[in-house]
Amino acid sequence: MDINSFKIEDFYVESLGETKVESPLYKSYSGTEIVKEFVKDDQRVLYDASLESFKKAMESGNEPISFEKAGPRKDLFFNPANTKAAIVTCGGLCPGLNNVIRSLVMGLYYRYGVKNIVGIPYGYQGLNPEYGHKFINLTPEVVKDIHLFGGSILGSSRGRQDISMMVDTLERNNINMLFTIGGDGTLAGNYVIAEEIERRGLKIALAGLPKTIDNDVNFIQKTFGFETAFTTAAPILRDAHNEATGAYNGIAIVKLMGRDSGFIAATAALAMPDVNFVLVPENEFELKGENGFLNSLKQRVMERNHALVVVAEGAGQNLFTGGDVVKDASGNIKHKDIGLLLKDEIGAFFKEQGMEATVKYIDPSYIIRSEPANPSDSIFCTSLAMNAIHGAMAGKTGFVVGRWNNVFTYLPIPVATKTRKKIDVNGELWWSVLESTGQPMNMK
Numbered sequence: 054m055d056i057n058s059f060k061i062e063d064f065y066v067e068s069l070g071e072t073k074v075e076s077p078l079y080k081s082y083s084g085t086e087i088v089k090e091f092v093k094d095d096q097r098v099l100y101d102a103s104l105e106s107f108k109k110a111m112e113s114g115n116e117p118i119s120f121e122k123a124g125p126r127k128d129l130f131f132n133p134a135n136t137k138a139a140i141v142t143c144g145g146l147c148p149g150l151n152n153v154i155r156s157l158v159m160g161l162y163y164r165y166g167v168k169n170i171v172g173i174p175y176g177y178q179g180l181n182p183e184y185g186h187k188f189i190n191l192t193p194e195v196v197k198d199i200h201l202f203g204g205s206i207l208g209s210s211r212g213r214q215d216i217s218m219m220v221d222t223l224e225r226n227n228i229n230m231l232f233t234i235g236g237d238g239t240l241a242g243n244y245v246i247a248e249e250i251e252r253r254g255l256k257i258a259l260a261g262l263p264k265t266i267d268n269d270v271n272f273i274q275k276t277f278g279f280e281t282a283f284t285t286a287a288p289i290l291r292d293a294h295n296e297a298t299g300a301y302n303g304i305a306i307v308k309l310m311g312r313d314s315g316f317i318a319a320t321a322a323l324a325m326p327d328v329n330f331v332l333v334p335e336n337e338f339e340l341k342g343e344n345g346f347l348n349s350l351k352q353r354v355m356e357r358n359h360a361l362v363v364v365a366e367g368a369g370q371n372l373f374t375g376g377d378v379v380k381d382a383s384g385n386i387k388h389k390d391i392g393l394l395l396k397d398e399i400g401a402f403f404k405e406q407g408m409e410a411t412v413k414y415i416d417p418s419y420i421i422r423s424e425p426a427n428p429s430d431s432i433f434c435t436s437l438a439m440n441a442i443h444g445a446m447a448g449k450t451g452f453v454v455g456r457w458n459n460v461f462t463y464l465p466i467p468v469a470t471k472t473r474k475k476i477d478v479n480g481e482l483w484w485s486v487l488e489s490t491g492q493p494m495n496m497k
């Protein structure tokens with residue numbers, strides 16, 4: 054990602070209009086005024102917090118890139134008593150979806166007094182009347198226990214729906230704010246809905262919550278579900294390591310999620326440092342040849358008589374030749390199964406080398422993504438939800454809640470979805486992986 058391809062204005066969040074309603078958070082329970090942590094719209098968080106960059110900006114007189122600070126606003130656009138909110142979850146499952154839904158409902162209901170909240174079933178499909186999915190009334194009673202379960206109580210879907218028709222549905226149902234919980238696709242959908250709303254002169258706020266287990270959203274240091282994902286993967290790697298050491302020349306391969314970005318594989322490998330090879334989409338490798346992966350694996354097995362390999366689902370796609378490109382309903386390319394390819398190639402290679410080897414292949418992807426959120430993600434989901442509510446109540450729209458240098462932010466969706474966040478193979482994370490695994494920098 055090249056920061057120079059962005060302009061300062063790209064980072065300014067749009068808003069529906071003047072904020073004339075005093076926030077109910079402004080008065081304490083006893084009616085006395087409290088100095089809460091109200092945030093003003095011009096409070097901003099620096100993109101690059103280094104002193105060098107700050108000095109450079111001061112010298113040049115150019116304002117540095119920054120993000121709007123999230124948090125409660127003293128003045129709101131919407132009057133809570135007349136506000137109807139809707140929530141939708143789209144794309145693949147991810148730990149924490151139910152936590153976010155619960156926190157949105159609780160925050161809207163108890164903190165702001167918004168009592169009219171509906172859940173849209175099965176992703177954007179739920180906004181298409183042709184499917185006949187009925188909205189679900191969401192109250193504290195309905196959501197109080199849902200954080201105990203993985204998945205999404207609203208269900209999800211992939212596949213594009215007609216934008217105009219979705220806006221018709223929002224309008225017909227008098228919805229004032231829509232919270233979309235999803236990844237890059239969902240956020241892109243959120244933004245085109247927001248554009249159509251603006252075109253029609255409607256006042257409906259569109260707020261996004263960044264769900265991606267892959268942690269691949271730009272300008273957001275952590276998305277919800279990611280931490281649960283690598284935390285769940287870590288003991289699986291431990292067990293896979295036990296499998297590998299349990300056989301002479303035992304080789305265990307674990308495939309983890311990571312369609313275009315290998316953050317789960319890299320981070321899980323740091324959490325369980327028995328891993329010897331991490332294969333990610335960002336670092337292309339070859340199987341064959343003197344410096345290829347198979348030779349490196351052979352060296353490792355000869356030295357220690359076992360090896361643990363972690364592979365992200367999008368790694369090694371260059372190794373597949375021919376075959377049609379297959380896409381899912383949302384148009385995402387379905388990757389070929391690198392785990393199975395590795396299993397077969399490793400088995401064949403060791404046979405060819407006349408070496409005994411036992412290869413075990415483990416794919417826990419779907420178990421991981423349907424886990425309930427861990428305690429850290431639970432806390433994170435609640436904060437994301439509260440900040441999404443604060444933003445939407447203040448009339449902000451077409452935004453996603455982010456996190457940068459430990460501060461919650463509001464980002465205009467186009468900057469977050471312009472490119473995908475990837476591991477920098479010259480950066481600290483990847484260097485830590487190389488140090489931990491001892492794998493060669495280059496396997497080509």
Ligand code: ATP
Pocket residue numbers: 143144145146176177178210211212213214235236237238239240241242243245264265266382383385
């Ligand atoms: P993940 O890929 O992490 O599971 P995602 O949100 O990227 O999550 P997708 O299935 O790609 O999941 O997209 C979610 C929904 O958003 C789908 O219904 C998809 O059709 C819709 N969508 C994606 N891009 C757009 C777009 N540009 N305009 C309208 N709708 C879109």
Ligand code: MG
Pocket residue numbers: 144236237238385
């Ligand atoms: Mg996606």
